[in-house]
Amino acid sequence: MSDFTSNFWSIFVAGIAIFGVLYCAFLLWFSAQVKVAAHDTDDGTTGHVWDGDLREMNNPLPRWWLWLFIITMVFAVVYGVAYPGLGSYAGKLGWTSKGQYEAEVAKANQDLEPLYAAFNAQAPEQLSQDPKAMAVGERLFMNNCAQCHGSDARGSKGFPNLTDGDWLHGGTPDKIKETITKGRIGQMPPMAAAVGTPDDIRNLSHYVLSLSGSPHDSVRAALGKSKFGPCAACHGPDGKGIQAIGSANLTDKIWLHGWGEEAITAMINNGKINQMPAQEGRLTESQIHVLTAYVWGLSNKPAATK
Amino acid sequence: MVSLYAASKKIYPRSVEGVFAYWRWIFVVLTQLVFYGLPWFEWGTRQAVLFDLATRRFYIFGLVLYPQDFIYLTGLLVISALALFLFTAVAGRLWCGYACPQTVYSEIFLWIERKVEGDRSARMRLDDADFSLEKLVKKWYKHLIWIFFSIWTGFTFVGYFTPIRELAMEFFLTQMSSWELFWVFFYAFATYGNAGFMREQVCKYMCPYARFQSAMFDNDTLIVTYDTERGEPRGPRSKKAEVDGLNLGACVDCTLCVQVCPTGIDIRDGLQYECIGCGACADVCDTVMDKMGYARGLVRYSTQNAMDNKWTPQQIWQRLKRPRIQIYTMILVAVTMGLLVSLSLRTPFKVDVVRDRSTLSRITEYGTLENVYRLQIMNAAETVQSYHLSVKGLPGLKITTETDVMVDPAQARWVVLRADIPYGSVESGSHKIMFEIQATGTDEFVVEKSVFIVPR
Numbered sequence: 001m002s003d004f005t006s007n008f009w010s011i012f013v014a015g016i017a018i019f020g021v022l023y024c025a026f027l028l029w030f031s032a033q034v035k036v037a038a039h040d041t042d043d044g045t046t047g048h049v050w051d052g053d054l055r056e057m058n059n060p061l062p063r064w065w066l067w068l069f070i071i072t073m074v075f076a077v078v079y080g081v082a083y084p085g086l087g088s089y090a091g092k093l094g095w096t097s098k099g100q101y102e103a104e105v106a107k108a109n110q111d112l113e114p115l116y117a118a119f120n121a122q123a124p125e126q127l128s129q130d131p132k133a134m135a136v137g138e139r140l141f142m143n144n145c146a147q148c149h150g151s152d153a154r155g156s157k158g159f160p161n162l163t164d165g166d167w168l169h170g171g172t173p174d175k176i177k178e179t180i181t182k183g184r185i186g187q188m189p190p191m192a193a194a195v196g197t198p199d200d201i202r203n204l205s206h207y208v209l210s211l212s213g214s215p216h217d218s219v220r221a222a223l224g225k226s227k228f229g230p231c232a233a234c235h236g237p238d239g240k241g242i243q244a245i246g247s248a249n250l251t252d253k254i255w256l257h258g259w260g261e262e263a264i265t266a267m268i269n270n271g272k273i274n275q276m277p278a279q280e281g282r283l284t285e286s287q288i289h290v291l292t293a294y295v296w297g298l299s300n301k302p303a304a305t306k
Numbered sequence: 307m308v309s310l311y312a313a314s315k316k317i318y319p320r321s322v323e324g325v326f327a328y329w330r331w332i333f334v335v336l337t338q339l340v341f342y343g344l345p346w347f348e349w350g351t352r353q354a355v356l357f358d359l360a361t362r363r364f365y366i367f368g369l370v371l372y373p374q375d376f377i378y379l380t381g382l383l384v385i386s387a388l389a390l391f392l393f394t395a396v397a398g399r400l401w402c403g404y405a406c407p408q409t410v411y412s413e414i415f416l417w418i419e420r421k422v423e424g425d426r427s428a429r430m431r432l433d434d435a436d437f438s439l440e441k442l443v444k445k446w447y448k449h450l451i452w453i454f455f456s457i458w459t460g461f462t463f464v465g466y467f468t469p470i471r472e473l474a475m476e477f478f479l480t481q482m483s484s485w486e487l488f489w490v491f492f493y494a495f496a497t498y499g500n501a502g503f504m505r506e507q508v509c510k511y512m513c514p515y516a517r518f519q520s521a522m523f524d525n526d527t528l529i530v531t532y533d534t535e536r537g538e539p540r541g542p543r544s545k546k547a548e549v550d551g552l553n554l555g556a557c558v559d560c561t562l563c564v565q566v567c568p569t570g571i572d573i574r575d576g577l578q579y580e581c582i583g584c585g586a587c588a589d590v591c592d593t594v595m596d597k598m599g600y601a602r603g604l605v606r607y608s609t610q611n612a613m614d615n616k617w618t619p620q621q622i623w624q625r626l627k628r629p630r631i632q633i634y635t636m637i638l639v640a641v642t643m644g645l646l647v648s649l650s651l652r653t654p655f656k657v658d659v660v661r662d663r664s665t666l667s668r669i670t671e672y673g674t675l676e677n678v679y680r681l682q683i684m685n686a687a688e689t690v691q692s693y694h695l696s697v698k699g700l701p702g703l704k705i706t707t708e709t710d711v712m713v714d715p716a717q718a719r720w721v722v723l724r725a726d727i728p729y730g731s732v733e734s735g736s737h738k739i740m741f742e743i744q745a746t747g748t749d750e751f752v753v754e755k756s757v758f759i760v761p762r
Binding site: 032061062063064065138142146155156157159253 | 311312314507511665666668671678680723724
């Protein structure tokens with residue numbers, strides 16, 4: 001109950017609930033005591049007469065109705081003790097909506113275990129040929145991955161395309177599984193100080209563009225080549241990137257954070273930290289296994305654009 | 307002294323024969339044949355009528371309904387309510403007396419009771435009698451049949467929600483799931499309790515319809531009436547006596563009308579809220595009138611106006627033309643037609659378009675601008691169906707992924723598609739586009755709106 005600074009509301013709510021039950025009990029007891037005096041009448045009326053001729057009929061409630069009342073009161077008491085119904089009181093059964101949700105998820109996972117067991121027995125390469133597994137994989141992808149990577153897995157600016165065979169951290173099933181399970185952090189440090197003047201940086205940008213044969217100013221590119229030294233530490237002397245540390249391949253015309261002089265200059269100046277969140281704990285190992293097969297299959301199929 | 311709570315007095319309705327009793331039994335048989343029989347019918351490879359809650363598909367013969375078709379349930383309920391209004395305005399509690407499950411099951415349970423324990427007087431004697439072997443055997447026998455019948459009823463009820471043939475297998479192998487078991491026995495318990503014990507108390511104290519129906523009554527509504535003018539003064543007399551000389555009305559005060567009444571009222575006191583309009587008293591009174599050689603109809607279906615003004619049946623029929631009936635009928639016909647037309651025009655598939663939100667748009671290596679969409683295509687038919695997708699709304703807009711997709715019978719499928727336009731061909735902003743999805747080989751199609759986003 002950290003939402004409240006005092007337990008006033010808890011007591012208030014519990015008080016009303018308890019008062020309601022007690023008041024019902026009192027009302028029942030009280031109304032059972034009352035016997036309406038039937039003065040001189042024997043005609044089933046209460047004897048009350050208004051306006052000379054308006055008589056009040058006695059239309060008694062059936063007695064079994066009384067029992068229903070009592071049952072509801074007993075139920076209210078049992079419920080109030082067993083469940084968290086009285087203010088902040090947790091209830092004897094210790095039930096919580098969160099607990100129920102987690103139990104249901106655990107049960108669903110357990111029910112699906114036989115299905116996943118068959119999937120787990122296969123290697124991802126094999127599994128990606130199994131339409132049943134891929135139907136499951138597609139759903140998992142839609143629910144867990146598509147938000148960033150897009151429904152068609154082609155990503156967008158800042159979110160890698162998973163269908164193009166280009167991998168920052170490696171495209172083998174083992175590496176993909178590692179990426180999904182543990183997540184990844186891609187880091188490009190700001191390099192402006194190491195490179196030099198703004199003009200040096202522009203020259204370097206054109207050199208980087210030239211690596212992939214993209215449109216560039218060849219004079220500037222030639223000037224920028226000598227400034228590539230600090231970059232080569234991560235991107236390799238040939239600019240092809242090193243998957244072990246997740247550095248980007250600069251020679252393949254794939255520009256995760258935008259291409260052109262402006263984008264590259266900004267990247268050199270400011271750097272970038274990009275994150276793939278770890279799915280461990282959110283998804284089960286079996287689910288990650290199927291997802292691995294699905295993601296691997298996206299770029300390892302004759303018709304990858306299905 | 308009068309208590310505010312009353313112990314309920316058990317009512318022992320006497321058996322009755324006659325034209326209304328005949329019709330009541332016709333309705334008992336018809337409604338129960340439908341209820342117990344329907345789930346056993348097959349339609350192709352599946353149960354003809356099945357409300358599959360787990361997969362949320364409702365099969366009604368050739369029709370498959372989905373949660374998206376919920377509006378039809380609303381339509382059905384509106385029609386039911388209006389039909390109830392109409393019938394009540396015309397003929398009072400026709401539903402209560404003849405077709406309501408409460409009446410029908412009470413009738414069946416009463417019939418069983420009568421077969422085992424005998425008619426009214428025998429049953430009263432048995433209940434009054436001290437404990438004996440005969441009493442024990444009869445009571446056990448009756449309850450055994452009631453319980454058997456109730457369980458069968460509960461089983462049938464569950465058979466509408468889970469395939470009844472499988473359920474029967476599970477039942478005999480005692481392999482029913484705990485929820486199936488619960489509902490079978492819960493429904494059985496409700497049947498047993500309501501039809502065996504509660505009976506008229508349900509109508510008197512629990513049923514809301516019984517209470518608000520008076521709002522639909524008017525002076526031209528058919529009700530069970532006692533012809534006071536003809537009947538009073540009541541009194542017993544010899545069968546041979548001449549009525550004229552006795553200074554007595556036609557009512558011989560045999561009290562049979564009270565004895566047969568399932569709600570235990572005396573119709574001679576006039577219209578009462580307990581009366582379910584079953585006409586048992588009219589039937590039994592007619593047999594007495596026949597025996598006495600008097601004209602039938604001392605207790606009969608008539609209207610307040612007809613009683614007051616001594617109308618002929620033709621004049622009662624005339625009053626069917628009153629505005630209330632015409633309006634009810636018109637609305638009922640209109641809603642029914644609307645529902646039927648809407649059902650016949652229903653496309654056998656549904657489509658939802660969801661634009662990928664995280665990805666505004668992409669520039670592709672081919673110099674185009676693309677947006678990504680997810681289409682959920684739900685095939686409501688029970689055959690595999692292929693669909694052709696197309697899009698329009700912008701110059702040069704086309705789908706670059708597969709445009710023909712197959713969806714399995716009664717399944718939904720997510721289809722990811724990309725649409726693109728030449729880069730720079732349209733100004734930036736959000737543009738309305740339309741997806742057209744055509745079921746291949748038919749002229750059924752659905753048009754869904756979406757937007758195409760061009761970034762700045």
